[in-house]
Amino acid sequence: MKPVLVLAEHTDRSMCRATRALLTLARRLGPPTVVLCGAADPAGVTELGRYGAARIATVTGPELDEHPAAARVELLAQLVRRTAPAAVLVASHRLGQEVAARLTARLGSGLITDVVDLRPDGPVAVQSVLLGAYRVESRVTRGTPVLTVRTDAVVPVPAPAEPTVERLDVRFPPAVRAVRRIARRPGGAGLRPDLATAAIVVAGGRGLGSQQSFGLVGALAAALRGTVGGSHTATELGWCTRHQQIDQLGTIVHPRLYLALGISGSVRHRAAMQHAETIVAIDRNPGAPIFDLADLGVVGDVHRVVPELLAEIERRRATR
Incomplete structure (x- = not known):
């Protein structure tokens, strides 16, 4: 053969x-x-x-x-x-x-x-x-x-x-x-899987409000052993790097689990993540387009929901 x-x-x-x-x-x-x-x-x-x-x-x-x-x-x-x-x-x-x-x-x-x-x-x-x-x-x-x-x-x-x-x-x-590579800069992903092939992706958007709050994305990704991504707006605001941008001009992802934190869901963003097997969205706007794709939608403040989610993950790990 x-x-x-x-x-x-x-x-x-x-x-x-x-x-x-x-x-x-x-x-x-x-x-x-x-x-x-x-x-x-x-x-x-x-x-x-x-x-x-x-x-x-x-x-x-x-x-x-x-x-x-x-x-x-x-x-x-x-x-x-x-x-x-x-x-x-x-x-x-x-x-x-x-x-x-x-x-x-x-x-x-x-x-x-x-x-x-x-x-x-x-x-x-x-x-x-x-x-x-x-x-x-x-x-x-x-x-x-x-x-x-x-x-x-x-x-x-x-x-x-x-x-x-x-x-x-x-x-x-x-x-x-x-063409020669002259530098390589770590994007903060550490040993996490490459964004395009990751099985779990946690992404954040404008709804997080600040770069400091964007840290919730990294914390949840670390807890789930996933990879960090961001919307076009989050990238433009400097909250995440360009290689973490999820949209038609950035990276198209196909994870088994996709968590969107404070992402309203523009057309360009949805086109890049709509093939995820399971989509979980957290946003305070009940009319956000991301909820049209979500398998599970949580209408609420990410600053309150995500810390509770992290605490629950820790509780379950402690009882294993």
Whole structure:
């Protein structure tokens, strides 16, 4: 069977679930080859093998850090030409989407984004659209299929294997160095999952009233082991960073649980979070558009409701 290339960044806890989800889908198409950008530590190899990795190809070099998108595109393009894989799978986050789009253009093949399921015949990629009302099935008709996967929508399933580990020597052409990363600034998310692939997202908006009150968003996200997001207004006011902005021009999210704190729900915001499985909204305006999408709506002051919610979470943890 043809191999399936799976792009993984590293094997620590922050990326582990996404990689396990990619491997779970990849196994349906063929033996997975994990393309690991960085060194493979023994614990990481064991974890990848537990979820079915047949081969682990490790690549190191300054290009992967200084030129992240271009270097990954070049790396995957070389591997596709060497191995003729059944498909290439990457996580559907910001870097993954860029890498997938550029790789598709490089290969002259087809791209399917935000995949939630895979069937081996074709392969057939399944997408969830219109608030889950429809499931769209698509197939790439030319070249190697490149698929970005909504890893939050996939339940990782173990399938133990004994992977072989190979260190690749990849030479990057000068064109890779056309754009260089010159700085990296932490956005306050710590070890939380990437916003685009997080299973739990807590977002805040203008209704919080101040940057100090926006701290409630971080506190609730930490309590739920989720990720912080914000509305366009919260971003413009400087309460959260631009990469935490949830709307059509920022990040589109697909979490299992989405909590909106003080967000009225503009069209652009709702378009970016409406695919969440469960939506909980807290706002003092009973006519806020966000309540039209919410599975559970709380009409009240976030400054009173959220502290009570945090206290209840602590009470329940204490009684476990």
